[in-house]
Amino acid sequence: MKITKDLYTGSLALLTDFYQLTMAYAYWKAGKGDQEAVFNLFFRKHPFNGGFTVAAGLEYVVDYCRNFRFEKQDIDYLAGMKAPDGSPQFEKGFLDYLSEMRFSCDIEAVEEGTIVFPNAPMLRVKGPLIQCQLLETPLLNILNFQTLIATKAARITLAAKGEPVLEFGLRRAQGIDGALAASRAAFIGGCTSTSNVMAGRLFGIPVSGTHAHSWIMSFETELEAFEAYADAFPYQSVFLVDTYDTIQGVKNAIKVGEKLRSMGKELIGIRIDSGDLAYFSNQARELLDQAGFPNAKIVASNDLDEYLISSLKTQEASINVWGVGTKLVTAFDQPALGAVYKLSGIKSPEGEWIPKIKVSQQSLKINIPGVHNVRRYFSGGKAVADMIYLEGQEVDSKGTVIIDPIDATRRKRIMPAFYQSEELLKPIFEKGKKVYKCPDIQSIRKRTQDQLKTFDKTHKRLVNPHVYPVGLEENLHHLRMDLVLKAKEIEDESN
Numbered sequence: 151m152k153i154t155k156d157l158y159t160g161s162l163a164l165l166t167d168f169y170q171l172t173m174a175y176a177y178w179k180a181g182k183g184d185q186e187a188v189f190n191l192f193f194r195k196h197p198f199n200g201g202f203t204v205a206a207g208l209e210y211v212v213d214y215c216r217n218f219r220f221e222k223q224d225i226d227y228l229a230g231m232k233a234p235d236g237s238p239q240f241e242k243g244f245l246d247y248l249s250e251m252r253f254s255c256d257i258e259a260v261e262e263g264t265i266v267f268p269n270a271p272m273l274r275v276k277g278p279l280i281q282c283q284l285l286e287t288p289l290l291n292i293l294n295f296q297t298l299i300a301t302k303a304a305r306i307t308l309a310a311k312g313e314p315v316l317e318f319g320l321r322r323a324q325g326i327d328g329a330l331a332a333s334r335a336a337f338i339g340g341c342t343s344t345s346n347v348m349a350g351r352l353f354g355i356p357v358s359g360t361h362a363h364s365w366i367m368s369f370e371t372e373l374e375a376f377e378a379y380a381d382a383f384p385y386q387s388v389f390l391v392d393t394y395d396t397i398q399g400v401k402n403a404i405k406v407g408e409k410l411r412s413m414g415k416e417l418i419g420i421r422i423d424s425g426d427l428a429y430f431s432n433q434a435r436e437l438l439d440q441a442g443f444p445n446a447k448i449v450a451s452n453d454l455d456e457y458l459i460s461s462l463k464t465q466e467a468s469i470n471v472w473g474v475g476t477k478l479v480t481a482f483d484q485p486a487l488g489a490v491y492k493l494s495g496i497k498s499p500e501g502e503w504i505p506k507i508k509v510s511q512q513s514l515k516i517n518i519p520g521v522h523n524v525r526r527y528f529s530g531g532k533a534v535a536d537m538i539y540l541e542g543q544e545v546d547s548k549g550t551v552i553i554d555p556i557d558a559t560r561r562k563r564i565m566p567a568f569y570q571s572e573e574l575l576k577p578i579f580e581k582g583k584k585v586y587k588c589p590d591i592q593s594i595r596k597r598t599q600d601q602l603k604t605f606d607k608t609h610k611r612l613v614n615p616h617v618y619p620v621g622l623e624e625n626l627h628h629l630r631m632d633l634v635l636k637a638k639e640i641e642d643e644s645n
């Protein structure tokens with residue numbers, strides 16, 4: 151197989167779990183394949199013990215759904231699958247159904263760069279049961295990862311307090327596709343640029359970088375190496391100063407900086423990649439300032455994450471630019487978001503939505519039934535609460551109460567007259583037709599920044615953040631409780 155050619159071209163319809171296909175087949179056999187269903191995609195806990203999550207990956211979802219069809223090579227593969235008795239796994243009629251299937255669902259979703267919270271749907275799929283079911287795995291695959299990395303990047307860039315964060319992760323990312331998706335999500339979360347040139351070309355992310363120790367080591371002396379680099383890049387000279395002796399490295403950078411200045415050019419900065427970054431950055435700052443280079447930037451890298459960046463800030467390190475790789479693109483301290491995709495309603499033959507509930511031993515895992523949306527309320531430009539409500543349910547001027555989906559004693563009164571509001575789920579596809587224009591990546595990144603500003607800083611702190619209120623609108627809460635009690639009664643009767 152030619153990885154670069156075969157893996158990313160052609161249909162991605164088989165990028166799903168086998169059980170989605172077996173269920174699809176069984177739905178088809180049971181004559182339920184085209185029955186309408188509604189599924190919601192949501193997560194139950196913020197990643198990194200944080201207080202917020204940044205949604206990312208929708209553009210991939212849009213692309214996936216637009217191209218969601220079974221091509222001849224997919225059907226041929228499925229036709230060759232055998233059941234344990236040697237007979238074909240799937241009947242020809244089902245394979246014909248798949249090859250004629252055209253994406254026809256409604257999709258509503260939060261836009262990329264939206265700040266999202268546990269239990270509230272990030273995306274909703276309404277459509278034929280078979281299509282909804284087959285989409286579960288790819289949608290989770292896409293949104294879980296990009297949302298996780300965008301959130302990590304937002305945490306890291308918040309810790310850097312507005313200073314540039316350069317994403318350096320490609321070499322240690324989770325494979326080729328993981329690296330590309332991570333670079334995209336990291337930029338959405340707030341990184342300034344990527345070192346991944348292919349991500350630059352594919353997504354329009356700014357590309358930047360310095361140079362490695364190998365460059366220095368290939369010369370007789372460090373000074374020669376800096377001079378040769380300045381010669382090649384007179385306007386972009388950032389010298390890595392720690393190959394031999396960091397202090398001497400800074401002095402050599404200053405020498406070349408003076409030479410550049412005599413030619414009317416400026417030293418852009420230095421990079422430190424080892425040792426005590428607080429100590430060496432402060433020493434370097436002093437030397438650079440004394441030598442007349444107060445504007446030369448100090449870039450730091452080496453196993454950085456949001457905690458180390460915060461610590462270096464507290465230590466008053468003189469670092470202006472942060473290079474972050476491994477811990478960002480691998481989401482080092484939490485490798486998966488854990489979003490799920492759950493059925494919450496099915497349409498009866500009479501065209502009525504029947505809300506569905508899965509009763510779990512853990513109340514945390516009881517889903518939210520029905521066809522619902524999320525409304526964010528604002529007061530004075532600040533987000534105050536998110537309300538999950540049944541679509542079509544009006545909230546009149548008397549207001550309503552929102553009730554925490556896990557702990558019903560936690561409630562908040564909503565008085566719409568005093569608040570502004572926004573519906574978070576936006577139409578993306580209607581009956582399979584795209585009705586949403588994906589913004590360019592710069593606008594998505596800006597959206598993240600703007601959205602973060604609407605949340606109080608107590609929700610954004612890295613450790614033990616204050617919990618933002620998200621609740622079920624009263625009527626939805628009661629519907630859910632009734633369904634749970636009914637399901638339990640049935641369970642008790644049958645025991």
Ligand SMILES: Nc1ncnc2c1ncn2[C@@H]1O[C@H](COP(=O)(O)OP(=O)(O)OP(=O)(O)O)[C@@H](O)[C@H]1O
Nearest residue numbers: 423424425426427428429452453454458461462465
């Ligand atoms: N002032 C500081 N406070 C807290 N952590 C720091 C500070 N300076 C550096 N670190 C971190 O300490 C670790 C030091 O890494 P390590 O022990 O591998 O040494 P190194 O300096 O990278 O060595 P090498 O010369 O082999 O590259 C890194 O994770 C780095 O980010």
Ligand SMILES: O=P(O)(O)OC[C@H]1O[C@H](OP(=O)(O)OP(=O)(O)O)[C@H](O)[C@@H]1O
Nearest residue numbers: 318362363423451452453454474475476
């Ligand atoms: O530490 P990270 O957050 O992953 O950031 C990327 C790291 O990758 C490079 O080191 P590497 O050891 O690969 O090569 P170099 O130091 O020789 O450039 C770079 O110097 C950083 O230390």
Ligand SMILES: O=C(O)c1cccnc1
Nearest residue numbers: 318345358359360361475
């Ligand atoms: O450009 C850099 O300095 C860079 C790129 C990738 C990894 N580490 C550093």
Ligand SMILES: [Mg+2]
Nearest residue numbers: 423451452453
């Ligand atoms: Mg290193």
